[in-house]
Amino acid sequence: MFNENIYKARRKEFVSRMQALGAEGVAVFLGNGEAAMNYSSNSYRFRQDSSFVYFWGIDEPGFAASINLSNGKECIYADDVDIDDIIWMGPQPTVLDKAGKAGVDKVSKYADFDTAVRFALQNDIPVHFLPSGRYFNRMKMAELTGSTAAQVYKTAPYDEADYVHSSLEMVKAVVSMRLVKDDAEIAELDHACDMGVQMHTIGRNGCRLGALERDLAGAMDAFAATKGWGVSFPTILSQNGQILHGHDHSGVITEGRLLLIDAGLTLDSYYCSDFTRTLPSSGKFTTMQREIYDIVESCNEFAFNMVAPGVSYRDVHLATCRHMLCGLKDLGLVNGDTDVMLAEGIAGMFMPHGLGHNMGLDVHDMEDYGENYVGYDEDQQRASQLGLGSLRMARKLVPGNVITDEPGIYFIPALWEYFRKNGLDKGFVNFDKLQAYADFGGIRLEDDILVTENGARHLGTTRLPIKSAEVEDAMKQ
Amino acid sequence: MFNENIYKARRKEFVSRMQALGAEGVAVFLGNGEAAMNYSSNSYRFRQDSSFVYFWGIDEPGFAASINLSNGKECIYADDVDIDDIIWMGPQPTVLDKAGKAGVDKVSKYADFDTAVRFALQNDIPVHFLPSGRYFNRMKMAELTGSTAAQVYKTAPYDEADYVHSSLEMVKAVVSMRLVKDDAEIAELDHACDMGVQMHTIGRNGCRLGALERDLAGAMDAFAATKGWGVSFPTILSQNGQILHGHDHSGVITEGRLLLIDAGLTLDSYYCSDFTRTLPSSGKFTTMQREIYDIVESCNEFAFNMVAPGVSYRDVHLATCRHMLCGLKDLGLVNGDTDVMLAEGIAGMFMPHGLGHNMGLDVHDMEDYGENYVGYDEDQQRASQLGLGSLRMARKLVPGNVITDEPGIYFIPALWEYFRKNGLDKGFVNFDKLQAYADFGGIRLEDDILVTENGARHLGTTRLPIKSAEVEDAMKQ
Numbered sequence: 001m002f003n004e005n006i007y008k009a010r011r012k013e014f015v016s017r018m019q020a021l022g023a024e025g026v027a028v029f030l031g032n033g034e035a036a037m038n039y040s041s042n043s044y045r046f047r048q049d050s051s052f053v054y055f056w057g058i059d060e061p062g063f064a065a066s067i068n069l070s071n072g073k074e075c076i077y078a079d080d081v082d083i084d085d086i087i088w089m090g091p092q093p094t095v096l097d098k099a100g101k102a103g104v105d106k107v108s109k110y111a112d113f114d115t116a117v118r119f120a121l122q123n124d125i126p127v128h129f130l131p132s133g134r135y136f137n138r139m140k141m142a143e144l145t146g147s148t149a150a151q152v153y154k155t156a157p158y159d160e161a162d163y164v165h166s167s168l169e170m171v172k173a174v175v176s177m178r179l180v181k182d183d184a185e186i187a188e189l190d191h192a193c194d195m196g197v198q199m200h201t202i203g204r205n206g207c208r209l210g211a212l213e214r215d216l217a218g219a220m221d222a223f224a225a226t227k228g229w230g231v232s233f234p235t236i237l238s239q240n241g242q243i244l245h246g247h248d249h250s251g252v253i254t255e256g257r258l259l260l261i262d263a264g265l266t267l268d269s270y271y272c273s274d275f276t277r278t279l280p281s282s283g284k285f286t287t288m289q290r291e292i293y294d295i296v297e298s299c300n301e302f303a304f305n306m307v308a309p310g311v312s313y314r315d316v317h318l319a320t321c322r323h324m325l326c327g328l329k330d331l332g333l334v335n336g337d338t339d340v341m342l343a344e345g346i347a348g349m350f351m352p353h354g355l356g357h358n359m360g361l362d363v364h365d366m367e368d369y370g371e372n373y374v375g376y377d378e379d380q381q382r383a384s385q386l387g388l389g390s391l392r393m394a395r396k397l398v399p400g401n402v403i404t405d406e407p408g409i410y411f412i413p414a415l416w417e418y419f420r421k422n423g424l425d426k427g428f429v430n431f432d433k434l435q436a437y438a439d440f441g442g443i444r445l446e447d448d449i450l451v452t453e454n455g456a457r458h459l460g461t462t463r464l465p466i467k468s469a470e471v472e473d474a475m476k477q
Numbered sequence: 478m479f480n481e482n483i484y485k486a487r488r489k490e491f492v493s494r495m496q497a498l499g500a501e502g503v504a505v506f507l508g509n510g511e512a513a514m515n516y517s518s519n520s521y522r523f524r525q526d527s528s529f530v531y532f533w534g535i536d537e538p539g540f541a542a543s544i545n546l547s548n549g550k551e552c553i554y555a556d557d558v559d560i561d562d563i564i565w566m567g568p569q570p571t572v573l574d575k576a577g578k579a580g581v582d583k584v585s586k587y588a589d590f591d592t593a594v595r596f597a598l599q600n601d602i603p604v605h606f607l608p609s610g611r612y613f614n615r616m617k618m619a620e621l622t623g624s625t626a627a628q629v630y631k632t633a634p635y636d637e638a639d640y641v642h643s644s645l646e647m648v649k650a651v652v653s654m655r656l657v658k659d660d661a662e663i664a665e666l667d668h669a670c671d672m673g674v675q676m677h678t679i680g681r682n683g684c685r686l687g688a689l690e691r692d693l694a695g696a697m698d699a700f701a702a703t704k705g706w707g708v709s710f711p712t713i714l715s716q717n718g719q720i721l722h723g724h725d726h727s728g729v730i731t732e733g734r735l736l737l738i739d740a741g742l743t744l745d746s747y748y749c750s751d752f753t754r755t756l757p758s759s760g761k762f763t764t765m766q767r768e769i770y771d772i773v774e775s776c777n778e779f780a781f782n783m784v785a786p787g788v789s790y791r792d793v794h795l796a797t798c799r800h801m802l803c804g805l806k807d808l809g810l811v812n813g814d815t816d817v818m819l820a821e822g823i824a825g826m827f828m829p830h831g832l833g834h835n836m837g838l839d840v841h842d843m844e845d846y847g848e849n850y851v852g853y854d855e856d857q858q859r860a861s862q863l864g865l866g867s868l869r870m871a872r873k874l875v876p877g878n879v880i881t882d883e884p885g886i887y888f889i890p891a892l893w894e895y896f897r898k899n900g901l902d903k904g905f906v907n908f909d910k911l912q913a914y915a916d917f918g919g920i921r922l923e924d925d926i927l928v929t930e931n932g933a934r935h936l937g938t939t940r941l942p943i944k945s946a947e948v949e950d951a952m953k954q
Contacts, residue, residue, distance in 0.1 A: 035512045037524050038747075038838075039845040040610030042710050044521040047514050086891045087829050090720035133517030135612030215703055222699025226692055233519050243567035270515075352564050361515075368516040414563045 001269050002184055004103035007057050010177065011067060011074065014055065017173040018069050018128070025126030027170055028117060029055060031063035033136035045230060049137070050361035051130055051174055053270055056102045064113040065104070069128075075106045077113035117144045128167035130174065133368040141166070171369045178366060179358060179374070180400035186450060186459075188271035189360070189402055192228070193448055193460030195265045196273030199223045200464050203237065203261045204474060207279050213237055213249040213259075224265040232264035232272040232363040241278060241442030242410040244353060257281040258289060258441045270361045274404055276446035277464055283475040285468055288436075292409050293443055293468050295327030299407035300445045300466065303355060307449060307456035313403060314380060314394035317355040320407055321347035321387070328409075333437075336428045346428050348387030349419050352412075356404035357392035359448055364392060365402075386424075401451040402459065408444030411437040478746050479661055481580035484534050487654065488544060488551065491532065494650040495546050495605070502603030504647055505594060506532060508540035510613035522707060526614070527838035528607055528651055530747055533579045541590040542581070546605075552583045554590035594621045605644035607651065610845040618643070648846045655843060656835060656851070657877035663927060663936075665748035666837070666879055669705070670925055670937030672742045673750030676700045677941050680714065680738045681951060684756050690714050690726040690736075701742040709741035709749040709840040718755060718919030719887040721830060734758040735766060735918045747838045751881055753923035754941055760952040762945055765913075769886050770920055770945050772804035776884035777922045777943065780832060784874060784882070784926060784933035791857060791871035794832040797884055798824035798864070805886075810914075813905045823905050825864030826896050829889075833881035834869035836925055841869060842879075863901075878928040879936065885921030888914040 018027060031052040034043035048059045056065050056076065064077040076099040081092045095107045108116075120127050121144075129141055141147070181189065199220050206216040217237040224231045238246040239253070241260030253259060259281055264274035278293065280286070285293055303320045307313075322342045328334045334346060341347070358365035358374060366374045372382055375393040383389045393403055416434060419425045445466060448459045465474040495504060508529040511520035525536045533542050533553065541554040553576040558569045572584045585593075597604050598621075606618055618624070658666065676697050683693040694714040701708045715723040716730070718737030730736060736758055741751035755770065757763070762770055780797045784790075799819045805811045811823060818824070835842035835851060843851045849859055852870040860866045870880055893911060896902045922943060925936045942951040 035521065035612070036610040036845075037521075037710075038527055038610075039841060039843075041844065042840065044512065044514075045711060050515055083891065083895045087889060088720070088722045090717060090723055090725075091891060133513040133515075135512070135616055139612055139616055218699050218703030221702055222695050225698055226695030233514075234522060240567060243565070245565045246567055248567075363519065364516060366516075367518065368513075412564060414560065414568060418560045 001053075001057050001059070004057075004101055006184060007055060008103040010055050012072070013177060014173055015067060015069055015072050017176060018169060021169040021172060023069055023126070023128060023167070023169040023173075025069055025128065026116075026120055027067045027069055027128040027167075028113070029065045030113075030129065030132070030137050030140060031056075031058065031065075032061060032132075032134050033140075034061050035134065035136065047229075048270070049132065049134070050270060050366070051178070053361060054178060056104070058098055058102060060098075062110055064110065066113070066116060073106070074104050075108055075116075076102070076104050077108050077110050077116075079110045114144055121145065128170040130170055131166040131368055131370070168373075171373050175366055175369055175374050178360060179395075180398060181360060181402055181450070182400070185271065185360065186400075186402075188267060188269050189273070189448070189450070189459050190461070192265060192267050192271045192273040193275075194462070195224075195227050195267070196263070196275050196448075197460055197462055197464050198227075199263060199265050200261060200275055200277060203263065204277070204279060205477075207253060207259055207281065207283075207475065209253055209255055209282055211253045213239070213251045213253065216261075217249045220261075220263055228265045228267040229270060230266055232266045232274055236260065236262035239281065239441060241408075241444065242412045242440075243442075244410070253281050255282055256286065258443060260442060260444060262444060262446065264363055266363075272359065272361070272363050273448055273460070274359055274363050274446065275448065275464055276406055276408075276444045277466070277471070278443040278445065279471060279475065284472055288440070290468050291331060292440070295324060296407055296409050296443045296445050297466055297468065298327065299324050300405055300447065303405045303407060304447065304449060304456060304458075307397060307403075307405070307451060309397055309399050309451060309453065312377075312380070312394060312396045313356065314391060317388065317391050317394070318342065320355055321351065324351065324407065324409065332433055333430055334428050335430060341428050344426050344428065345385040345387060346425065348385055349415055349425065349429065350409045351407060352386050352390065352410070352415065353408070354387070354391030354393070356406050356446075359402050359404055367392070397451045399451050399453050403449055403451070404446055405449050406444055406446030408442060410442030410444075411440040412442075413438050478530075478534050478536075481534075481578055483661060484532060485580040487532050489549070490654060491650055492544060492546055492549050494653060495646060498646040498649060500546055500603070500605060500644070500646040500650075502546055502605065503593075503597055504544045504546055504605040504644075505590070506542045507590075507606065507609070507614050507617060508533075508535065508542075509538060509609075509611050510617075511538050512611065512613065524706075525747070526609065526611070527747060527843070528655070531651075531655060531838060533581070535575055535579060537575075539587055541587065543590070543593060550583070551581050552585055552593075553579070553581050554585050554587050554593075556587045591621055598622065605647040607647055608643040608845055608847070645850075648850050652843055652846055652851050655837060657875060658837060658879055658927070659877070662748065662837065663877075663879075665744060665746050666750070666925070666927070666936050667938065669742060669744050669748045669750040670752075671939070672701075672704050672744070673740070673752050673925075674937055674939055674941055675704075676740060676742050677738060677752055677754060680740065681754070681756060682954075684730060684736055684758065684760075684952065686730055686732055686759055688730045690716070690728045690730065693738075694726045697738075697740055705742045705744040706747060707743055709743045709751055713737065713739035716758065716918060718885075718921065719889045719917075720919075721887070730758050732759055733763065735920060737919060737921060739921060739923065741840060743840075749836065749838070749840050750925055750937070751836055751840050751923065752925065752941055753883055753885075753921045754943070754948070755920040755922065756948060756952065761949055765917070767945050768808060769917070772801060773884055773886050773920045773922050774943055774945065775804065776801050777882055777924065780882045780884060781924065781926060781933060781935075784880075784928060786874055786876050786928060786930065789854075789857070789871060789873045790833065790880060791868060794865065794868050794871070795819065797832055798828065801828065801884065801886065809910050810907055811905050812907060818905050821903050821905065822862040822864060823902065825862055826892055826902065826906065827886045828884060829863050829867065829887070829892065830885065831864070831868030831870070833883050833923075836879050836881055844869070874928045876928050876930050880926055880928070881923050882926050883921055883923030885919060887919030888917040889919075890915050
């Protein structure tokens with residue numbers, strides 16, 4: 001994908017960061033295998049491991065790689081094709097040719113990777129590897145290291161004890177690099193966002209009373225598959241926006257509803273986009289809808305304006321929640337001291353998720369490495385409060401960070417009950433008034449932003465319409 | 478999906494077939510988990526285990542089930558949702574409600590499945606389960622049974638020793654049932670084929686000089702995702718038809734080429750279709766193309782006419798290969814005694830795959846259970862010869878079998894070299910004449926057929942144009 005010098009420079013930097021962390025031995029990178037759909041030889045579309053792509057650039061199953069941390073020696077492990085492969089998959093360049101494009105001149109058979117890892121462990125040479133959410137990788141690394149699959153991958157939140165088998169140093173070194181995007185990456189992300197805007201435009205243009213959610217989602221997904229690798233995540237396109245990850249598309253676009261579309265496109269390079277817009281089903285917001293919409297839109301703008309190097313995204317999240325509570329107070333849905341409400345986590349009843357997440361080769365960048373290492377600094381502790389507890393990115397921002405800005409307001413009667421039953425509302429919520437919103441749904445507005453030297457900019461060359469009047473105008477066309 | 482009585486009847490029949498095979502203890506069915514795309518919480522579209530769907534009808538992750546083979550007692554294991562699930566996925570029916578739709582009235586927590594399996598094994602009660610190609614299932618069953626993941630799933634061909642951990646009796650009982658489709662299943666397959674015909678029509682209508690393969694494939698995939706669960710397998714759409722499973726779509730439709738489209742649609746019920754057509758890029762075959770095309774089309778017709786209860790599909794494969802050799806002999810590409818050529822496997826140089834496979838809930842039905850159990854009778858041995866050795870379905874046909882009829886002729890220079898180098902051509906092949914076909918590509922023509930009481934019929938209400946003149950006519954529109 002990129003020039004081989006980019007991969008070589010990344011690996012060199014990686015080795016020096018590993019050494020700075022005191023890591024010794026060998027670092028290994030296991031590329032992804034195929035993932036069976038319904039039986040072994042019928043696979044989902046192949047998706048390479050993102051860090052494998054980042055450091056080695058090779059986008060095929062059946063690859064692994066190693067770096068000796070003391071002398072920087074590298075090797076790529078994979079098998080050349082035989083006559084059967086040629087019949088089924090066509091002629092292929094050699095492994096040596098493929099390795100050459102990543103700036104590597106030593107290759108070995110795939111099975112030698114297993115031998116190398118086992119040999120190192122038998123000789124007390126530390127073997128560093130990354131956790132992976134792919135079962136193939138977990139099974140393979142568990143087998144090679146004599147661990148259980150659960151030990152080589154623990155779900156977040158992590159603590160250091162979970163890294164007995166996979167490597168905390170390697171997580172830290174990789175995270176420190178991938179969190180800061182270089183110019184080549186930013187160009188890809190800009191392009192992914194441009195494509196993501198086109199994908200969303202297809203959805204918006206299809207939003208007409210009587211249309212099927214399924215047809216809109218299908219047309220958007222087709223665009224993603226045609227112009228890139230595919231969708232960044234299963235498209236959320238629903239008139240029940242209060243369900244945060246609602247993947248049901250069985251609805252018909254119906255008068256008076258809000259259609260929430262949260263969707264992104266992943267390029268062939270795997271750099272991706274992730275936008276959310278919420279549209280009035282008929283093309284025009286009702287007064288009640290517009291009141292809530294404008295609060296969310298104002299929160300999106302408020303957060304964007306606050307983003308700058310040196311600011312922690314946790315502070316942006318909290319200040320945006322405060323801004324939201326002010327808006328809800330104006331509508332009479334909550335009452336009381338705003339700062340006390342904020343501290344008591346009242347915003348979480350309306351926005352039970354975090355303001356945003358890192359984005360790059362993964363739409364939730366590196367989430368499998370443990371959100372507490374990816375999205376949190378050494379001196380930040382994850383909260384348990386609903387909403388803030390789900391914040392995936394809390395770090396102090398630096399130029400090159402790519403994050404989403406995605407406030408939302410959702411009306412979830414089951415959550416109101418939960419708050420009331422557990423006394424979490426602390427008397428701040430006007431439940432009587434809330435009843436009128438029981439069928440409202442939810443609104444989320446999400447942009448992808450780059451932290452720059454002086455502040456931030458939206459990724460991509462054009463921004464999807466976001467102000468309520470702009471959205472209505474766009475839907476007239 | 479179907480009425481609960483269908484599932485109850487299937488499970489009752491399953492228990493009686495297991496008993497007839499002498500199986501004791503408990504049979505367990507593990508539904509599929511999610512499969513991570515790039516990180517754990519970002520999954521590919523969920524696909525349920527096909528036998529879980531067949532016997533229990535529940536199409537969600539996080540389910541397992543058991544049947545006591547002595548008394549028929551059943552239990553479904555799954556967890557009800559909590560407030561977090563409601564926030565992210567919306568309100569859900571209870572597990573008991575879902576089980577009720579499968580005719581089951583006993584439910585238990587998902588973790589109880591693990592306990593039940595471990596308890597049975599500790600008490601020497603046999604636990605029968607099916608092999609699975611999904612790594613999640615392999616990991617889980619390996620963990621529960623104290624096996625390695627490789628032991629609970631071995632790639633074909635199997636021998637009985639591989640079933641120490643998974644159950645050969647269960648494979649045999651399930652295969653014997655799922656191979657014979659009932660009326661409800663046939664109705665689904667007819668519908669899947671109708672949708673598959675529409676999907677192919679989109680591809681054919683898009684085939685114009687200068688069009689991008691990628692756009693055609695994208696439009697077909699979008700149709701599959703919009704009208705059903707999605708594609709039955711990654712769409713093959715290529716002007717290099719000689720690559721049997723070529724998933725590259727980077728080409729531009731170019732004068733004088735043949736565009737091979739092998740694609741199918743899977744319904745929400747998971748019943749699927751699988752058709753192949755090969756189109757002249759410009760809408761008109763060249764003489765050379767038509768000569769080969771007409772042989773393949775004649776083979777497709779020849780095979781279809783031979784299909785009837787009592788005939789083995791291995792015999793249909795061989796007779797069709799013989800028919801193909803006659804055609805190739807007429808063109809002077811091979812010379813010699815047709816029966817000797819057939820016995821020497823010369824057809825395999827032109828068609829290095831089998832004539833067809835079983836189809837149903839899986840496009841290669843039950844392939845993970847071992848093709849030698851699915852596609853072969855007790856008294857049939859798998860051949861090693863190229864072509865015949867790849868035949869996935871060799872059995873004596875019975876009414877209700879659903880199979881594909883997919884002869885092909887491919888010109889693969891690397892394979893010619895392989896035959897020549899290893900003396901496999903035995904002097905029958907006219908390599909001089911073959912040189913003119915080095916850039917020809919390949920042709921495959923595939924229909925989905927149902928074995929009936931008296932013979933066979935094509936599934937679906939309309940058949941895709943297949944005769945060379947029909948194809949050219951269809952492309953004029």
